[in-house]
Amino acid sequence: MHSAKVKTASRGFTLMEIMLVLVLIGSMATLVLKTLPSSSRELSQESDRLAVALHWAAQQAELDGKIYGLSVSPHQWQLMTLNSQPHNRGESYLWPNHYWHPVSVGKLKQQRQLPDSLTLTLALQDQPIPLNTLQNDTLIDEPKIIFFPGGERSHFELTLSDLEGQTRTLTEHGVQAESETSDALIPPHSASAGTPAA
Template identity: 30%
Template structure:
């Protein structure tokens, strides 16, 4: 009778391996649920976009110095891209993937500030005639001209670029810019009221 009672007690419990397996499965399911339902906050989304811009801009500015070429930043509504001057005209930089047109999310707007920055009145770059007048008349589409210049000497035309996300009281903003050289300065994400 003693052997039968001890045999029953062994069969009624769970083994340590079974308990650990159940805990592992619960942990995996909880992780999946948390990852699926936790999206980036607006501040995190905006910070990712400005960080990407900052890194690509620095890469292109360093490329301009290494290749001894003049490069520029072209801003369009909802996107930005980089161009280079081939000695005759501005060309789209299709050979460098990071320099091609990058489209932002629909709810992110760009606002460029060039006026009123240190050295803006001394910048003669924007006053130069970068395109041949005959070329402009012959072409069907307007020439691509950059708003911000990155020179082979390492100088950059002063600018401030604001990335803004959202509307109304939930609008957040972050600014990236420089006064003449890299690295770019990036502000904290702020809520615009």
């Protein structure tokens, strides 16, 4: 008797098998993303929001020919503009007869209350600046970071940190993660004083 050898042709995966593998991979990726710490996501989102607001203020100062500033406290920030019209928050202590007004334009958030897990710190000219924690105090309304019409701006380091010790630092040159640097979001210019816009 002769034994017959049966040859089976090798074949690839079926479409159903490939789709099943893709569904399993997608499900596992979703589970991994959901387990990432939410504070890391918040830190990234809030620093991106703040970077967009700073970039907008720098550009707007040049386009409008006005002085813009960022008022900062440990848990909130607000964009403001300087002009000579009186405002109920009082006169600027840096520019007599001029007043800071909150900026309100379109859908861009011009003011932000940070989540409880995040804190802002500020350094100007490499010197730490104590931030006012009293939200009703008028000093919170006097911006510490200034953008002038000629493109000059304050030399600053604004650091956003979470409870786990992760930080993102925004400077006049852009945003930095703990040890990595992203593209500059705020076009660099040298810092110098200017005159207020009327």
